[in-house]
Amino acid sequence: MTRALSMDSYLLADAKGVVAQAKAGDPAGFEALYRAFESPVYNLCRRICRTAEDAEDVLQETFLEVCRSIGQFREDGSLWGWVRTIAASKALMRLRRNKYRDTDELQDGIVVGRARDDHHLRMDLEAALERLPEVSRAVVWLHDVEGYTHEEIAGMMGKTASFSKSQLARAHARLRRWLGEEPVG
Amino acid sequence: MTHLTIEQLIGQREPGVEPGDQAARVHLEACESCRAELDRLHQRVARLKALPALRPSRDRWPVIRARLVAERRALRMQRIRRVALAGLAAAASVTLVVTLRDVAAPEPASAATEISRAMERSRALERTIDLYHPESRVLDGRTARIAQEIEDRIAALDRELELLDVAEDAARDTRQLRLWRERVGLLDALVDVHLTRASNVGL
Numbered sequence: 001m002t003r004a005l006s007m008d009s010y011l012l013a014d015a016k017g018v019v020a021q022a023k024a025g026d027p028a029g030f031e032a033l034y035r036a037f038e039s040p041v042y043n044l045c046r047r048i049c050r051t052a053e054d055a056e057d058v059l060q061e062t063f064l065e066v067c068r069s070i071g072q073f074r075e076d077g078s079l080w081g082w083v084r085t086i087a088a089s090k091a092l093m094r095l096r097r098n099k100y101r102d103t104d105e106l107q108d109g110i111v112v113g114r115a116r117d118d119h120h121l122r123m124d125l126e127a128a129l130e131r132l133p134e135v136s137r138a139v140v141w142l143h144d145v146e147g148y149t150h151e152e153i154a155g156m157m158g159k160t161a162s163f164s165k166s167q168l169a170r171a172h173a174r175l176r177r178w179l180g181e182e183p184v185g
Numbered sequence: 186m187t188h189l190t191i192e193q194l195i196g197q198r199e200p201g202v203e204p205g206d207q208a209a210r211v212h213l214e215a216c217e218s219c220r221a222e223l224d225r226l227h228q229r230v231a232r233l234k235a236l237p238a239l240r241p242s243r244d245r246w247p248v249i250r251a252r253l254v255a256e257r258r259a260l261r262m263q264r265i266r267r268v269a270l271a272g273l274a275a276a277a278s279v280t281l282v283v284t285l286r287d288v289a290a291p292e293p294a295s296a297a298t299e300i301s302r303a304m305e306r307s308r309a310l311e312r313t314i315d316l317y318h319p320e321s322r323v324l325d326g327r328t329a330r331i332a333q334e335i336e337d338r339i340a341a342l343d344r345e346l347e348l349l350d351v352a353e354d355a356a357r358d359t360r361q362l363r364l365w366r367e368r369v370g371l372l373d374a375l376v377d378v379h380l381t382r383a384s385n386v387g388l
Contacts, residue, residue: 046239144230169192
């Protein structure tokens with residue numbers, strides 16, 4: 001949360017003033033919030049969602065929610081942390097709506113089927129991340145980049161912390177393979 | 186020698202100590218291969234964090250703003266409809282109360298009581314005018330003319346009231362009440378003329 005707090009002042013110099021403006025229903029306040037957080041919110045959504053179109057839809061839904069609910073934002077917390085949680089929840093909701101492939105059997109089948117090819121595969125990180133199944137990619141991003149705990153991820157996904165941990169481990173095993181980082185011998 | 190699993194390695198990066206962490210730590214100190222694997226994990230996470238930020242291909246703000254404006258307008262209409270409904274309900278309940286009062290309310294105050302109230306009000310207004318000492322004040326022509334006109338009408342009413350006092354009429358109380366109420370109205374107007382001047386009275 002400390003990192004999120006420092007992000008507030010980095011993304012929005014006058015966060016307090018803008019929040020007060022938005023809470024008063026001033027459209028300029030809403031737009032200032034959008035302009036400040038548009039990029040990080042889209043980046044988060046794009047890393048979780050399957051397509052750019054989905055990510056843009058989630059970006060829009062996130063800011064509609066932010067503008068509607070800004071009155072509920074408690075100013076003792078991080079504004080970015082609050083906006084980010086809305087965005088992450090919306091993106092995960094989109095994954096569920098699109099009926100993501102979250103069965104390990106199916107994932108393992110796909111990966112095992114490609115295993116021989118993967119042995120010679122060397123991807124860059126961006127491509128490897130993109131290739132991960134949606135849920136694994138979401139867990140990797142939320143945990144390793146955004147800094148959510150397994151318990152927080154589990155809460156947002158409606159799963160257990162163990163589910164989050166095992167998804168993260170599987171994802172790293174695949175990334176390691178696809179990136180050609182397998183230990184020799 | 187059994188090396189650490191990827192889950193155990195990730196566990197080393199987590200805050201807090203879980204069962205098995207201590208044993209994994211001891212193994213890490215002794216195993217160069219696992220330490221190298223943990224380094225690779227650290228580097229992978231660092232590279233993930235360093236990936237370039239992706240940006241939307243188009244500005245979504247105009248769409249969001251339009252949606253917000255539409256929602257606000259719909260909310261306002263909803264409020265107006267709610268207030269209108271509440272108004273209709275209030276009007277309906279007032280009608281009901283009035284109807285019920287007409288049916289069941291006690292008789293209104295008698296004409297005699299109403300007359301004495303009007304007389305009392307009339308005296309109070311005369312006292313107010315007396316306190317103002319109109320005879321010692323200089324009025325402009327228009328104000329003086331209006332005041333005179335009102336005083337003449339009051340004098341005419343007084344004559345009618347005197348005549349009614351001696352009349353034997355079934356509707357005497359009703360007529361007397363009407364005259365006294367008219368007198369109160371004229372005195373009110375006279376107070377206004379003296380205190381606020383004719384320009385504000387609108388006569």
